[in-house]
Amino acid sequence: MGTSEAVWENMARMCVKTQRLDVARICLGHMGHARGAKALREAEQEPEQEARVAVLAIQLGMLEDAERLYKACKRYDLLNKFYQASNQWQKAIETAEAHDRVHLRTTYYNYAKHLEATGEQSLALTHYEKSDTHRFEVPRMLSEDLQALENYVNKMKDKSLWKWWGQYLESQSDLESALKYYTLAQDYFSLVRIYCFQGNVQKAAEIANETGNWAASYHLARQYESQEDIKQAVHFYSRAQAFNNAIRLCKANKLDDQLMNLALLSSPEDMIEAACYYEEKGEQMDRAVMLYHKAGHFSKALELAFATQQFGALQLIAEDLDERSDPALLARCSGFFIEHAQYAKALELLLTAKKYHEALQLCLEQNLTITEELAEKMTVSKDSQDLSEESRRELLEQIADCCMRQGNYHIATKKYTQAGNKLKAMRALLKSGDTEKIIFFAGVSKQREIYIMAANYLQSLDWRKDVKIMSNIISFYTKGRALDLLAGFYDACAQVEIDEYQNYEKAHRALAEAYKCLAKARSPVEQENRLSHLQSRMTLMKRFIHAQRVYPEDPEEAVRQCELLLAEQDIEDAIRHGDVLGFLVQHYAHVQEFHTAYRYLEEMQKRIPASNLSYYVSPQTVEAVHRGAGMAPSPALPHTGHSSTDNRELEEVADEVEDP
Numbered sequence: 001m002g003t004s005e006a007v008w009e010n011m012a013r014m015c016v017k018t019q020r021l022d023v024a025r026i027c028l029g030h031m032g033h034a035r036g037a038k039a040l041r042e043a044e045q046e047p048e049q050e051a052r053v054a055v056l057a058i059q060l061g062m063l064e065d066a067e068r069l070y071k072a073c074k075r076y077d078l079l080n081k082f083y084q085a086s087n088q089w090q091k092a093i094e095t096a097e098a099h100d101r102v103h104l105r106t107t108y109y110n111y112a113k114h115l116e117a118t119g120e121q122s123l124a125l126t127h128y129e130k131s132d133t134h135r136f137e138v139p140r141m142l143s144e145d146l147q148a149l150e151n152y153v154n155k156m157k158d159k160s161l162w163k164w165w166g167q168y169l170e171s172q173s174d175l176e177s178a179l180k181y182y183t184l185a186q187d188y189f190s191l192v193r194i195y196c197f198q199g200n201v202q203k204a205a206e207i208a209n210e211t212g213n214w215a216a217s218y219h220l221a222r223q224y225e226s227q228e229d230i231k232q233a234v235h236f237y238s239r240a241q242a243f244n245n246a247i248r249l250c251k252a253n254k255l256d257d258q259l260m261n262l263a264l265l266s267s268p269e270d271m272i273e274a275a276c277y278y279e280e281k282g283e284q285m286d287r288a289v290m291l292y293h294k295a296g297h298f299s300k301a302l303e304l305a306f307a308t309q310q311f312g313a314l315q316l317i318a319e320d321l322d323e324r325s326d327p328a329l330l331a332r333c334s335g336f337f338i339e340h341a342q343y344a345k346a347l348e349l350l351l352t353a354k355k356y357h358e359a360l361q362l363c364l365e366q367n368l369t370i371t372e373e374l375a376e377k378m379t380v381s382k383d384s385q386d387l388s389e390e391s392r393r394e395l396l397e398q399i400a401d402c403c404m405r406q407g408n409y410h411i412a413t414k415k416y417t418q419a420g421n422k423l424k425a426m427r428a429l430l431k432s433g434d435t436e437k438i439i440f441f442a443g444v445s446k447q448r449e450i451y452i453m454a455a456n457y458l459q460s461l462d463w464r465k466d467v468k469i470m471s472n473i474i475s476f477y478t479k480g481r482a483l484d485l486l487a488g489f490y491d492a493c494a495q496v497e498i499d500e501y502q503n504y505e506k507a508h509r510a511l512a513e514a515y516k517c518l519a520k521a522r523s524p525v526e527q528e529n530r531l532s533h534l535q536s537r538m539t540l541m542k543r544f545i546h547a548q549r550v551y552p553e554d555p556e557e558a559v560r561q562c563e564l565l566l567a568e569q570d571i572e573d574a575i576r577h578g579d580v581l582g583f584l585v586q587h588y589a590h591v592q593e594f595h596t597a598y599r600y601l602e603e604m605q606k607r608i609p610a611s612n613l614s615y616y617v618s619p620q621t622v623e624a625v626h627r628g629a630g631m632a633p634s635p636a637l638p639h640t641g642h643s644s645t646d647n648r649e650l651e652e653v654a655d656e657v658e659d660p
Contacts, residue, residue, distance in 0.1 A: 004030070005030070005031050005032075008027045008030040008031045009027070009031055009060070011023070011027045012024050012027035012028060012031065012033075012060055013060055013062065015027060015053075016053055016057045016060065016062055016065050019049055019050075019053045021040065021049075021052055021053065024040065025037065025040060028040065028059075033059065035059065036059035036060070039055050039058075039059050040052070040055060040059070042055075043055035046075075046078075048073040048075060049073075050069040050070070050072050050073035050075075051069070051070065051073050051075045051078055053069055054066040054069035054070050054075075054078070054082075057069060058082065063082075063086060066082060067079065067082065070082060074099075076095055076098075076099035076100040077100050077102075077103060079095055079099075079100075080092050080095045080096050080100045080103055080107060083095060084107065084110055084111075087114075089111050089114065092107055092111070093107055093108070093111065096108075105130070105131045105133075106131070108127045108128075108130040108131035109127070109128070109131035109133055111127050112124045112126075112127035112128045112130075112131060112133075115127060139164060159184070159185045159186065160185070162181045162182075162184045162185035163181070163182065163185035163187050163190070166178045166179075166180075166181030166182040166185060166187065166190065167190075170190075170194070175194055175197075175198070178190075178194065179191065179194055182194070188207055188208070188211045188213040188215075188216040189213060189215035189216045189219060191204075191207055191216070192204040192207055192208055192213075192216040192219050192220055193219055195207070196219065196220065196223045201220070201223060201224075201227075204216075204220055204223070205220060205232070205236075208220045208236060208239065209239075212239060214239070214240045214241055215240070217236045217237075217239035217240035218236070218237070218240035218242055220236045221233045221234075221235075221236035221237040221239075221240060221242070221245065224236060225249070230249055230253050233246075233249055234246045234249050234250060237249070243270055244269075244270050244273075247270055247273065268294075268295040269295075271291045271292075271294050271295035272291070272292065272295045285304060288304055289301050289304045292304065399415045403415065404431070409431045409432035410432055410434070410437075413426075413432070413437075413441075422445050422447055422450060423447070423449055423450065423453075426438075426441060426442070426445070426449075426450045426453050426454070427453070435458070435461065435469075438454050438457060438458075439454065439458075439472055441454075442454035442455075442476055446479075448479075448480045448481060448482075449480070450480075451476040451477070451479045451480030451482075452476070452477070452480040452482045452485065454472075454476050455472070455473045455476035455477045455480065455482070455485065455489075456485075458472055458473045458476070459473055459489060459492070464496055464500070470493075473489055474486065474489070477489060483517040483518065483520050483521040484517070484518065484521045486514075486517045487513075487514040487515075487517035487518040487521070487530075488514075490510045490511065490513040490514035490517065491510070491511065491514045491534075493507075493510040494506075494507040494508075494510035494511045494514070495507070497510060498575075498576065498579075499576075502579060504541055504544055504545050504548070504575070504579075505545055507541060508538060508541045508542060508545060511534060511537060511538050511541065512538065514534060515531065515534050515535070515538065518530055518531055518534065519531065533573070536570065536573075536574070537573050537574035538574075540565065540568060540570075540571060540573075540574035540575055541574045541575060543561055543564075543565060544561075544562070544565060544574075544575050544579070544580065546561065547559075547561040547562050547565075547583070548583075551587075555587060555591075558583075558587075559584065559587055562580050562583055562584055563584070565580055566580055566581070577604075577607050577608070578604065578607070578608050578612070578615065578616040579616060581600050581601075581603060581604045581607070581616065582604070582616030582617045584597075584600045585597050585600045585601050585604065585616075585617050585621065585625065586617065586621060588600065588625075589621050589624055589625050589628070592628060594624075594625055594627075594628025594629040595629050597625045597628070597629070598625050598626070598628075598629040598631060601617070601622065601625055604616065604617070
């Protein structure tokens with residue numbers, strides 16, 4: 001080596017210490033070290049700098065540096081390769097065991113190859129075992145020393161080795177020994193093969209039956225077929241799952257029953273083949289139908305079932321039809337069921353075929369109840385391409401109409417809602433009488449007509465006893481801007497206060513609310529009359545309330561007012577005669593002017609049925625008046641048990657109601 005090369009080499013060695021690979025490349029170029037340059041170029045793909053420098057160190061013979069660098073960057077895979085290349089096998093194995101487990105078996109294998117090459121067979125054998133390659137490598141290594149190989153096979157007790165040795169012995173025509181090793185290896189196919197070769201079919205059949213080995217059974221079946229023992233051949237073909245061979249034999253030998261069982265176990269192709277066989281024979285068509293059906297050949301199965309009127313089979317086939325099936329097939333099938341009055345089945349198929357209108361028509365014609373499940377099946381989703389949006393809505397309304405006729409009001413409501421017809425939905429809901437849902441639906445619909453419909457319905461209930469219903473009636477009429485109807489409701493409230501509780505103060509308050517509502521309503525001509533009528537009722541009522549209020553301080557004024565009220569023409573519109581007359585009877589009885597009291601009592605009896613009299617005057621007062629006036633005592637009047645307790649609930653609602 002020239003002086004200059006030695007200089008460059010020293011510089012390259014310095015590059016290992018300083019890890020300057022760019023400089024190292026120049027040095028290697030000047031040294032003419034082509035292999036080193038190539039190795040360095042290939043090392044560029046390693047991510048760690050130390051690993052790339054280690055390659056340079058190896059090329060320059062700096063092995064200790066290389067080892068140190070690989071350890072520093074924890075590249076144990078490269079360190080392992082380095083040890084193997086430099087014949088440091090013990091270190092290579094230790095590294096693989098401790099840090100590079102992924103390459104452990106490869107390391108054992110490479111060491112075994114090295115040992116075999118150096119003639120150390122026994123150690124090589126151990127390492128082939130460790131690398132799990134001994135089943136192939138050891139027989140290859142010991143192929144020259146058969147005795148040693150046999151000893152090894154017996155010692156290892158490994159099935160694949162026993163099988164390999166059995167094959168070797170068979171190739172040497174030592175069948176008895178081969179049988180022994182095949183038995184140890186549990187190689188049932190080879191055992192059956194040899195027993196058949198020896199003519200001991202009985203023994204072969206025992207092995208095939210006991211083990212159920214497919215290959216063994218198939219070999220034996222071929223043997224029996226060649227001897228024309230068809231029954232056994234079919235049996236063993238079946239054990240081998242070679243059904244097409246078994247079917248072939250059954251067809252050739254007219255074993256129809258066995259053919260059916262085998263076809264059902266086999267592939268769709270074999271099923272169709274067997275079905276064709278039955279169809280061609282023209283017998284046992286039910287079997288042909290079943291096989292076509294099982295093989296998924298629905299159209300053929302249905303065709304045959306129609307032709308041979310196999311009703312049960314048709315039902316079974318229909319159960320397996322789904323939306324992927326041919327629509328023409330579905331329609332044909334549903335037609336068949338309609339002909340035979342199997343409407344539910346036909347309906348199902350029509351829905352599967354997406355023939356929604358036909359399905360609905362069938363429901364109407366045959367009066368089939370549309371359950372929730374059926375209604376959902378008939379409902380086409382918005383994203384569906386089957387119907388336009390208009391047709392979809394039309395269909396939904398038709399479903400709902402049908403449900404209305406059948407009295408399924410809740411389903412009808414749902415379908416009308418989905419069709420976007422909230423008014424019809426509300427009508428259906430009103431028919432159902434589900435108050436909670438009606439209130440909820442009106443609340444979420446936010447439509448004037450629906451608010452009014454809901455309020456009208458709630459008025460038909462016993463709203464007197466339920467504050468919630470009352471407040472909803474008021475709220476819905478207000479939201480629906482039906483002020484005249486709301487006025488009518490307040491009027492009804494006033495009447496209840498009078499009829500049931502004789503509470504004219506509350507009745508007057510309710511009428512005042514009615515007056516406010518009417519005043520805001522916009523149909524002046526009609527309203528004028530109603531307003532003036534209301535005004536006069538309120539005035540009369542006010543006078544009676546005033547009489548009741550002043551009575552404790554000024555009874556005479558109260559009585560005078562009541563007597564004046566009786567002279568009014570349309571008093572009955574505002575105040576019940578019974579209340580005014582009762583007031584006067586009670587007063588005159590109290591001040592013991594019994595003749596006057598009796599006169600008013602007589603007037604009461606003219607105007608009011610006897611059974612209702614006790615509602616206005618207590619039986620004790622009536623008796624006292626009769627006694628005081630010296631008249632014959634009247635028979636005891638029935639006591640109605642009427643309570644004049646204030647209806648707290650009505651009062652609460654009346655107080656809560658805001659100006660609409």
